[in-house]
Amino acid sequence: MRISPKTIREARQISRLLPPLLRPTRSLEVATQELSWIKRELPKSAWKNAVLQRMNHTPLQYILGTQPFGDMDLITKPGVLIPRWETEEWAVKVLDFLISNSANNIRILDACTGTGCIPLLLNSQLQKAGIPHTIKAIDISPRAIEIANENSTKYSSTVEFEQQNLFTLKPEPFDLVTSNPPYIPMKDYLSTEVEKSVRRYEPKEALIGDLEFYTQLVHTVDDCDADNFIFELGYQTQAEHVKRLVSSEWTVGTLNDSAGNLRCVIGSKNMELNLTSLCNTIM
Numbered sequence: 001m002r003i004s005p006k007t008i009r010e011a012r013q014i015s016r017l018l019p020p021l022l023r024p025t026r027s028l029e030v031a032t033q034e035l036s037w038i039k040r041e042l043p044k045s046a047w048k049n050a051v052l053q054r055m056n057h058t059p060l061q062y063i064l065g066t067q068p069f070g071d072m073d074l075i076t077k078p079g080v081l082i083p084r085w086e087t088e089e090w091a092v093k094v095l096d097f098l099i100s101n102s103a104n105n106i107r108i109l110d111a112c113t114g115t116g117c118i119p120l121l122l123n124s125q126l127q128k129a130g131i132p133h134t135i136k137a138i139d140i141s142p143r144a145i146e147i148a149n150e151n152s153t154k155y156s157s158t159v160e161f162e163q164q165n166l167f168t169l170k171p172e173p174f175d176l177v178t179s180n181p182p183y184i185p186m187k188d189y190l191s192t193e194v195e196k197s198v199r200r201y202e203p204k205e206a207l208i209g210d211l212e213f214y215t216q217l218v219h220t221v222d223d224c225d226a227d228n229f230i231f232e233l234g235y236q237t238q239a240e241h242v243k244r245l246v247s248s249e250w251t252v253g254t255l256n257d258s259a260g261n262l263r264c265v266i267g268s269k270n271m272e273l274n275l276t277s278l279c280n281t282i283m
């Protein structure tokens, strides 16, 4: 969609910093919102440079250096995936589930942790609720682990972050495995469906992946003897793949996000603490 000269004129009348923001945002309303964040969060001397970076499609979160996630403001730098609202939404549901079921002493593994958004949210809120627990989180990327550790320090967390490859992870006992793995198949990543700023700036190792990650996650669940799991995904085929891989003692279902899109596959073989109660559909 092209931006009309009228919109550009309107933007210039409001602020000379606004027209460049129309290029990545395509809307006066969004550009105005982004400019207000830049002005609020950065010193005046940094505004012009921030606008120029944004004009070239650098994600706003890398420019501002943070992204809200729950009640946290997570450090977000190039080299690590920017946490998404869809992930926050299901992580909050898991958290509410654990709190309302008093999941005392639960042992959680978060695989492919990125900024550490999922385990840090669970850790901070379970601590506040007085629910004892342990959480380990792994990522193959040293940069992700470095940033996750910065976030961990910022929020005084007790999460143990480790640089590990999911595919060679040594088994340890856990009760719940959470993960938002790379799940965009290469052909979709290369299509126009993925936003330019995502393709240009976010690490492709964090995004490109498919069934191999779900196969490995199911192996990890088995190796860790976990009885609940939740994996973010983007495609029905990925959910069906998980359902096919697990044994018959597992109940498996899917959860949609609030935009109505398929978002997670959930499995449980624990009758008392059954995470599939969050599902929209049991498979």
Ligand SMILES: C[S@@+](CC[C@H](N)C(=O)[O-])C[C@H]1O[C@@H](n2cnc3c(N)ncnc32)[C@H](O)[C@@H]1O
Binding pocket: 080, 081, 082, 083, 084, 087, 111, 112, 113, 114, 115, 116, 117, 118, 138, 139, 140, 141, 144, 164, 165, 166, 167, 179, 180, 181, 182, 183, 205, 206, 207
């Ligand atoms: C989609 S991002 C999710 C990050 C974070 N959990 C979130 O929700 O924002 C996937 C993450 O998986 C990591 N990753 C990719 N391959 C991996 C592997 N073989 N083992 C462990 N982590 C991996 C990437 O470095 C990236 O941080």
